[in-house]
Amino acid sequence: MKRLTLIAVLLLAAGCSGNVKKSPADALRRDPYEFLAERLSASRDGAPGRKVAVLPFAYTDRRESDDGVVISERLLTRIIQEGRLEVVERSLLAKVMGELKLQNSGVMDAASIKSLGRVLGVDAVVTGTLTRQGDGSVEINARMIKAETAVVLTAAAATVPADWEASATQPAPLPAAAAPVQAQPAPQVVLPAAQPFPGAWRYRENFRVAEKSGAQLTDYPVLVKFDSAAAIRLGRMKSDCSDVRFANSDERSALSFWLEGGCGTPSARAWVKLPLLARGAVKNIYLYYGNPSAASASSGDDTFLFFDDFNDGDVDQDRWSSPAHGCRVAETGGRIEFTGCSSGNATTKTIMSASRRLTPPYMVEFDGLSDDGGSNGMRRDVTLRWDGTAVGGYGVPGNSMEVSFYDGTRHNYEPRSGISQAGRVEIKSISNGEIRASVFSQEAPLTPGVWRHYRISDDGANISAYWDDRLLASTASAWSGGSSLGISAREYPNGVRAYYDNLRVRPLAAAEPDVYPYGQSYAGGTKRVYTR
Ligand SMILES: [Ca+2]
Numbered sequence: 378m379k380r381l382t383l384i385a386v387l388l389l390a391a392g393c394s395g396n397v398k399k400s401p402a403d404a405l406r407r408d409p410y411e412f413l414a415e416r417l418s419a420s421r422d423g424a425p426g427r428k429v430a431v432l433p434f435a436y437t438d439r440r441e442s443d444d445g446v447v448i449s450e451r452l453l454t455r456i457i458q459e460g461r462l463e464v465v466e467r468s469l470l471a472k473v474m475g476e477l478k479l480q481n482s483g484v485m486d487a488a489s490i491k492s493l494g495r496v497l498g499v500d501a502v503v504t505g506t507l508t509r510q511g512d513g514s515v516e517i518n519a520r521m522i523k524a525e526t527a528v529v530l531t532a533a534a535a536t537v538p539a540d541w542e543a544s545a546t547q548p549a550p551l552p553a554a555a556a557p558v559q560a561q562p563a564p565q566v567v568l569p570a571a572q573p574f575p576g577a578w579r580y581r582e583n584f585r586v587a588e589k590s591g592a593q594l595t596d597y598p599v600l601v602k603f604d605s606a607a608a609i610r611l612g613r614m615k616s617d618c619s620d621v622r623f624a625n626s627d628e629r630s631a632l633s634f635w636l637e638g639g640c641g642t643p644s645a646r647a648w649v650k651l652p653l654l655a656r657g658a659v660k661n662i663y664l665y666y667g668n669p670s671a672a673s674a675s676s677g678d679d680t681f682l683f684f685d686d687f688n689d690g691d692v693d694q695d696r697w698s699s700p701a702h703g704c705r706v707a708e709t710g711g712r713i714e715f716t717g718c719s720s721g722n723a724t725t726k727t728i729m730s731a732s733r734r735l736t737p738p739y740m741v742e743f744d745g746l747s748d749d750g751g752s753n754g755m756r757r758d759v760t761l762r763w764d765g766t767a768v769g770g771y772g773v774p775g776n777s778m779e780v781s782f783y784d785g786t787r788h789n790y791e792p793r794s795g796i797s798q799a800g801r802v803e804i805k806s807i808s809n810g811e812i813r814a815s816v817f818s819q820e821a822p823l824t825p826g827v828w829r830h831y832r833i834s835d836d837g838a839n840i841s842a843y844w845d846d847r848l849l850a851s852t853a854s855a856w857s858g859g860s861s862l863g864i865s866a867r868e869y870p871n872g873v874r875a876y877y878d879n880l881r882v883r884p885l886a887a888a889e890p891d892v893y894p895y896g897q898s899y900a901g902g903t904k905r906v907y908t909r
């Protein structure tokens with residue numbers, strides 16, 4: 378009945394509009410989200426530019442699902458594209474809903490809508506309910522509600538295919554050909570064995586991941602920051618974070634992750650690999666903890682395309698080969714050390730080559746340290762798109778792109794054809810050992826003995842270098858050589874040691890997914906105690 382009423386409202390509105398806009402039938406054949414956005418944006422009440430909040434939609438049968446978040450997110454995007462309404466940013470909405478202790482149920486009483494409207498300063502909120510149809514599609518009933526009075530201003534209905542469901546079900550391990558991605562009637566698949574959660578884990582926090590690049594991402598690590606300080610202080614998490622686990626949107630399937638650091642701080646950093654993040658999807662993932670008998674499951678090898686934490690004291694032959702050796706390389710103290718690579722102004726160069734082939738787009742990240750034993754400093758080179766050959770007395774990569782970071786204390790030192798200065802980055806195109814093009818960027822002199830974080834992104838067209846998350850230099854490159862990755866270091870003039878640690882390579886999307894805590898308690902997300 379209700380649905381019929383809404384459709385009647387819709388048809389009436391269309392019939393009365395009197396202009397030559399497309400009929401609802403035409404609109405429905407177009408894009409259902411666009412159709413809804415157009416209807417809601419065209420609400421009679423209020424002037425253009427009205428500010429609205431789009432709440433997560435929910436199923437009428439109250440089943441637990443990500444679907445409402447995906448749908449409201451898509452609708453929000455279309456409303457923005459429609460350009461007639463101002464929309465509250467999602468993270469602000471989540472924060473305010475958390476502070477007001479409002480359920481994300483999609484159905485809200487008048488008082489809640491009024492208080493939400495006041496706090497957010499919006500004129501109206503968009504809410505909606507979902508009904509799963511027999512063919513697996515989802516019927517959306519959306520309403521625009523005036524915040525001041527909680528009166529429904531307009532309503533519209535549409536049916537959409539559940540085309541995001543691949544992201545909510547099981548990992549699709551490798552090529553799409555082998556993975557049935559037909560829409561299933563329900564995303565809440567109960568999985569058989571080997572699903573450890575919740576089991577002995579007593580606490581969990583809910584995070585959401587929003588796909589932002591417009592492409593389907595597979596085996597994609599995302600950075601999840603969580604408040605380990607509070608959880609440890611309350612005795613809920615082990616002090617070494619070894620009981621930390623992550624689960625996919627089914628709340629059960631374990632996700633590979635690597636704990637980068639920050640255990641014991643309010644901003645612990647974990648990279649969590651999502652088997653599949655559908656285009657435009659917003660999905661739940663869960664952080665579990667509170668299992669005193671759990672041992673660490675953090676694994677960089679399982680999370681990244683290529684990884685080395687240099688922790689076991691041996692340079693791993695299955696990870697690295699050394700096509701050009703000139704100085705000592707050793708794993709020591711949980712990092713890899715380059716030392717004795719030069720004497721006076723003469724430099725030699727060691728290149729370690731990753732055994733795994735890597736093709737853009739990807740992101741290389743590592744931590745770097747230079748000790749303070751030298752009078753000048755250390756140059757650190759990362760070679761990308763390398764054909765694997767080394768030429769010249771110093772083992773220069775034959776054909777490649779190379780990013781060099783200069784860690785040191787002295788300016789205006791020229792050891793070679795290029796200009797080496799403290800605190801510089803250089804991106805070079807190298808052809809048969811000759812530098813063809815070079816981009817420099819100046820940075821303040823570094824403090825030796827301090828670990829810094831380095832990133833190099835290669836999206837296939839541009840190579841960009843970062844220090845401590847700050848972009849320093851970027852250059853377009855037409856070079857499409859090999860797929861080897863090399864690392865090296867050389868000192869000026871002598872006595873300096875250079876270190877790499879936590880080197881990893883991950884796939885790179887055109888835009889990183891957004892990861893944010895989601896729940897009633899904004900600081901730290903929702904903590905659920907499992908009672909058994
Ligand atoms: Ca090793």
Ligand SMILES: [Ca+2]
Nearest residue numbers: 686711712878
């Ligand atoms: Ca290490």
